[in-house]
Each structure stands twice: as structure tokens, then as C-alpha cells.
Amino acid sequence: MITLYTWSTPNGRKISIALEEMGLPYGVKAIDIGADDQFTPDFLALNPNHKIPVLVDGDTVVNESGAILLYLAEKTGQFAPKRDDPExxxxxxxxxxxxxxxxxxxxxxxxxxxxxxxxxxxxxxxxxxxxxxxxxxxxxxxxxxxxxxxxxxxxxxxxxxxxxxxxxxxxxxxxxxxxxxxxxxxxxxxxxxxxxxxxxxxxxxxxx
Incomplete structure (x- = not known):
């Protein structure tokens, strides 16, 4: 099961929208950045840059929203052209x-x-x-x-x-x-x- 660590910001919503469009099941861990949840030891173990979103998929941990989108597109084969496509x-x-x-x-x-x-x-x-x-x-x-x-x-x-x-x-x-x-x-x-x-x-x- 994918777990998304996120908050209600544009960068966080990039990934929740992608997961919804892709039809992937996922769980959510809310990281309240107003309460400094991004600086807790547990979250810093996932992303030392203390930024949301972070996606955990089994043993794979991906941060940076663009990297997460590319990971999900490759995982599902959806919403991204293949490497040999001119697009x-x-x-x-x-x-x-x-x-x-x-x-x-x-x-x-x-x-x-x-x-x-x-x-x-x-x-x-x-x-x-x-x-x-x-x-x-x-x-x-x-x-x-x-x-x-x-x-x-x-x-x-x-x-x-x-x-x-x-x-x-x-x-x-x-x-x-x-x-x-x-x-x-x-x-x-x-x-x-x-x-x-x-x-x-x-x-x-x-x-x-």
C-alpha cells in the first residue's frame, strides 16, 4: 500500500490528484506544517529536507513532487509519454x-x-x-x-x-x-x- 505524507498545499495536492486520477489505493499521513510536523524525527528520517510531499511505496521512498509524479507515471504506465515518444x-x-x-x-x-x-x-x-x-x-x-x-x-x-x-x-x-x-x-x-x-x-x- 502506498502511503502519502502530505498537507493541504499545492505541492501536496499534486500527488493526491495524481493518485486519484491513476486509481491507486493509498493511505494518508497528514503532516501539519503549521505545527512543525515536518521537523519531527520520524518525518526527517523520510526526508531530511523536511518538505512535503513524501511517498512511501513498500521499500521505496520518494520525495520532491516532480520525482514522485514521474515515479507514479512509470509505475502505472499512465499520464506520461514513453521515452521514445516525441512528447x-x-x-x-x-x-x-x-x-x-x-x-x-x-x-x-x-x-x-x-x-x-x-x-x-x-x-x-x-x-x-x-x-x-x-x-x-x-x-x-x-x-x-x-x-x-x-x-x-x-x-x-x-x-x-x-x-x-x-x-x-x-x-x-x-x-x-x-x-x-x-x-x-x-x-x-x-x-x-x-x-x-x-x-x-x-x-x-x-x-x-
Missing amino acids: YWEMMRWLMWQMGGQGPMLGQAHHFLKFNPGKAPYAEERFRVEAKRLYGILDGHLKGRETILSGLSICEFAIWPWVSRFEFQQIDLDDFPNVRDWYLRLADRPAFQRGYSVPADVGPIPKL
């Missing part, structure tokens, strides 16, 4: 864009715009502008497309949870209509709704 590197490009750009930069936007407003005007403006730039990149790619690749993939599982906090980032999704429509289509999927509520139901998926 494989397109998948990797968007997954790394999320891991290296969208996630970290939007996380900084959350820090300054949502949780510490008024303390660092320069940082607020910097990450507000960067958030809009990143949304613009995704919006341009999604023009005329239903999904990031030719079908639903781990790219959606990685990118969508960060878009679901558009309010934290002071983003008006109507300014990015292709992202808006993509986001809302995925928000209607039952597996996304179930995964969004792991490890606890904190309310419905934000809509416009």
Missing part, C-alpha cells in the same frame, strides 16, 4: 518549468502578497509581475489546446494546484482566458476534487 521531452520541459519556475515564484508571491503584505513593496511588485509573466506563458501555450500535452498528463497534476491559488497571487483569471478555461475544466473532474480535499476538506475548489 516525452515536451512533458519534461513543462514539468521542469513548473518545478523550477512556476512553483517557486508563485510560492514567493504567496509569501509577500498574501501572508506579509505591506512589509516589502519591492518584493511584492517583483513577484506580482513574475506571476503574471508565468501565467502569460501558460496562457499562450494553451491557446487552441485542451491540455498541456496531447492529453491529460502529469503536467496538469503539477501545474494546476498552483493555479488553484490564483487569489493568493492576486491574479484575475479572466486576464488569461486559456488558463481560466483549462483550470475550470480540470476543477470539474471528480478525481481533482477528491485529490484537492486531501488530507482534509478545507472547502471547495476556488472558482471565479
